[in-house]
Amino acid sequence: MTIRDGAKRLGFLLLVLLLAGCATGPRITTDADPSADFARYRTFAFYAPLAVETEGYSTPSSSRMKAAVRRELEARGYVYDESAPDLQVNINAYVDERTDVYSTPQVETALYYSYRARSYVAVPYWTNRTDVYRYAEGTLNVDLVDAREKALVWEGVAVGRMSRLKPAERAARIDSTIADIFAEYPHRAGAR
Numbered sequence: 001m002t003i004r005d006g007a008k009r010l011g012f013l014l015l016v017l018l019l020a021g022c023a024t025g026p027r028i029t030t031d032a033d034p035s036a037d038f039a040r041y042r043t044f045a046f047y048a049p050l051a052v053e054t055e056g057y058s059t060p061s062s063s064r065m066k067a068a069v070r071r072e073l074e075a076r077g078y079v080y081d082e083s084a085p086d087l088q089v090n091i092n093a094y095v096d097e098r099t100d101v102y103s104t105p106q107v108e109t110a111l112y113y114s115y116r117a118r119s120y121v122a123v124p125y126w127t128n129r130t131d132v133y134r135y136a137e138g139t140l141n142v143d144l145v146d147a148r149e150k151a152l153v154w155e156g157v158a159v160g161r162m163s164r165l166k167p168a169e170r171a172a173r174i175d176s177t178i179a180d181i182f183a184e185y186p187h188r189a190g191a192r
Helices: 005-021 059-073 167-183
Strands: 027-034 041-046 087-114 119-146 151-161
Touching: 027 167, 041 059, 059 087, 059 167, 119 167, 151 167
Parallel strands: 041 087
Antiparallel strands: 027 151, 087 119, 119 151
């Protein structure tokens, strides 16, 4: 194998690692009340207004979130019942500005003229390169609350970097994130 072939392979490996890093989705965490009897829950409804609707009205994004949550719960056998729900669903989302700072040590060299040797000598010295990255991190959480007990029984949270998206891309991202959250929800309506 030549040096050129090795460089090509190394470049290809770095490209694959870079793309794999970009392909990761949000970090998903869930928490459930161990004393909750999920077998008795069959119906659900949404809080009004949802936590994501802080101004008191729905937005295209909040409507999309409600539709995605409804689709996921109905796929698990739950029935939407606004008048007497077993579970009340609340959705919240917010964005935080984050800063990551990385410091990397580097070796630099300086030339020093030695009068005794009558020549220049390369002298190594250490420096630190500091890189600062600013980005927006979004958090989306879905809460399932026992309507009778008024107690949180399950929560799913997604945290990830935000990016500027077109409306169609944003809708697809909302759908996939809610699907990822509910992939961690192990219950079905009325299942024993």
